[in-house]
Amino acid sequence: MSLLDWSFGMKELADGVFAYVQPNGPHGNAGYSNAGLIVGDDYCAVVDTLGTRSMQQGFHDAIKRVTSKPVSRVLLTHHHADHVFGVKRFMPACVIAHRACRNHMVQAGQGDVQRWARKRPFFAPDLEGIEVVYPDLTFDDQVTLHLGAHEVKFFHPGVAHTDGDAVAWLPATKILFAGDLFFNRVCPAAFAGSLQGWIRAVKDILQLDVDVIVPGHGPVAGKPELRRMLDYLELILAHARVGFLANTEPEAVAHEMPLGELREWADTEERLLEDIRRAYAGFQAETASGA
Numbered sequence: 001m002s003l004l005d006w007s008f009g010m011k012e013l014a015d016g017v018f019a020y021v022q023p024n025g026p027h028g029n030a031g032y033s034n035a036g037l038i039v040g041d042d043y044c045a046v047v048d049t050l051g052t053r054s055m056q057q058g059f060h061d062a063i064k065r066v067t068s069k070p071v072s073r074v075l076l077t078h079h080h081a082d083h084v085f086g087v088k089r090f091m092p093a094c095v096i097a098h099r100a101c102r103n104h105m106v107q108a109g110q111g112d113v114q115r116w117a118r119k120r121p122f123f124a125p126d127l128e129g130i131e132v133v134y135p136d137l138t139f140d141d142q143v144t145l146h147l148g149a150h151e152v153k154f155f156h157p158g159v160a161h162t163d164g165d166a167v168a169w170l171p172a173t174k175i176l177f178a179g180d181l182f183f184n185r186v187c188p189a190a191f192a193g194s195l196q197g198w199i200r201a202v203k204d205i206l207q208l209d210v211d212v213i214v215p216g217h218g219p220v221a222g223k224p225e226l227r228r229m230l231d232y233l234e235l236i237l238a239h240a241r242v243g244f245l246a247n248t249e250p251e252a253v254a255h256e257m258p259l260g261e262l263r264e265w266a267d268t269e270e271r272l273l274e275d276i277r278r279a280y281a282g283f284q285a286e287t288a289s290g291a
């Protein structure tokens with residue numbers, strides 16, 4: 001498998017470790033997330049569960065084609081709809097997430113399905129009947145799963161894409177499921193977390209002994225591609241800082257920022273302004289705390 005292959009479907013990364021990849025849809029990349037599957041001796045774990053019913057069904061069918069073992073553990077990388085709406089399909093699995101991820105899901109409740117349908121109307125018919133299921137096992141820092149030969153370190157990298165992010169690291173096979181800490185060839189969306197925290201978290205991840213990184217969105221890749229996304233986050237932060245100090249409106253910063261290869265990435269137009277606003281929020285918090 002070429003690491004830059006962005007084709008649809010289940011990809012075997014190592015013995016019993018798979019990434020399930022979805023390319024962009026007709027409306028861009030939003031909602032077209034990836035998931036993962038780790039096959040143990042007696043049962044499996046999935047990493048995220050996708051969003052719409054047809055996407056969930058596709059993942060479910062793909063799992064059945066590679067293993068007959070039941071999925072008994074569901075790891076959620078964060079609370080966003082395109083990662084958590086498919087949990088119900090894996091019941092009665094144990095659903096594991098960071099404490100803040102669960103809190104967000106409980107706060108949003110069942111109404112999150114209608115909210116997402118309003119925000120992305122083209123998905124609405126494919127969201128009907130979805131029942132949100134909350135995690136039943138939460139952690140603050142890290143939990144380690146032992147799935148046959150696979151040790152899975154599922155840990156919170158700090159506040160990054162959201163305040164309840166978790167990534168799944170398999171040290172023996174040097175594979176990392178990064179959730180939305182990694183958008184590959186897709187503009188990262190920082191609307192829910194901290195741009196500054198995200199940069200710190202990615203720098204930490206780049207220190208891990210990892211060869212293959214499964215992004216929340218985009219093709220499976222490795223550290224060079226994650227570094228490229230980091231460059232983008234740092235570029236935004238630098239431009240946002242200049243704009244913030246000069247009292248420039250975020251819209252003007254977004255308009256004037258040189259985009260380079262970002263222009264080719266999915267959803268840049270929609271997300272750049274949100275990312276700059278999130279950077280401003282971080283600067284405001286720093287100013288307020290006297291940092």
Ligand SMILES: [Zn+2]
Pocket residue numbers: 078080161180
């Ligand atoms: Zn997300």
